[in-house]
Amino acid sequence: MELDQAYRENVNDLYRYLYALSKDHFIAEDLVQEAFYRAYLHLEDYEISNIRAWLFKVAYYAFIDLQRKNKRLVIQEPMEERNSSKETPEKRLLEKESFQLLLNDIHSLKEQERHVLLLCDLHQLTYNEAAEILEMNQNTLKSHLHRGRRKVMEKVKERKTADE
Known part of the structure; x- marks a missing residue:
């Protein structure tokens, strides 16, 4: 599976997962980018049978790395982005x-x-x-x-x- 297809199929789920962990829109967006960057770097090195689970694992470790780096995440109120009449x-x-x-x-x-x-x-x-x-x-x-x-x-x- 190509990374482009994996991105299209999993980006929203990864964002929601990372948003639920961080409770911050911007941190979640950054972590999604970091996860796909890491996937881009290492996708050719591994033979991956379940890319969805592997991407969640990469996203999880990106979150853990950020948490360790900052020692503590600053939690902000989530931004409301719905525009429904x-x-x-x-x-x-x-x-x-x-x-x-x-x-x-x-x-x-x-x-x-x-x-x-x-x-x-x-x-x-x-x-x-x-x-x-x-x-x-x-x-x-x-x-x-x-x-x-x-x-x-x-x-x-x-x-x-x-x-x-």
Whole structure:
């Protein structure tokens, strides 16, 4: 598979994954570029059977490298980029708040639980692909996923009972 085709098929998913990790539009864009740059440099060196999982792995390590470099990412409010005349400002605000609360719940998890949840639930990678990306045993991945889901559901239920 050529890099151009891989880019067209995976750029949006990689951006969403990196945005969910960094919670910053500009950082996510930079990391997507970095991931595809690294892919361009190393794609010929490897025989890759599943380019999607490999690109997620490259993106994951680009994020980890940036995190190590900066020691701590500066988290900013996400930028709203939708321009839909059918949506009311109130509806957009509620959706943005709900999404932000969910991201905050996900970011309150331990690092491994957060990564597993984002890869498996948000980006619908298989357990095997996610385990390969994170370099962990598939059973360990399932344990992290189960704990992460349970913790997020508990936080959502707590918030719902507090609102009532």
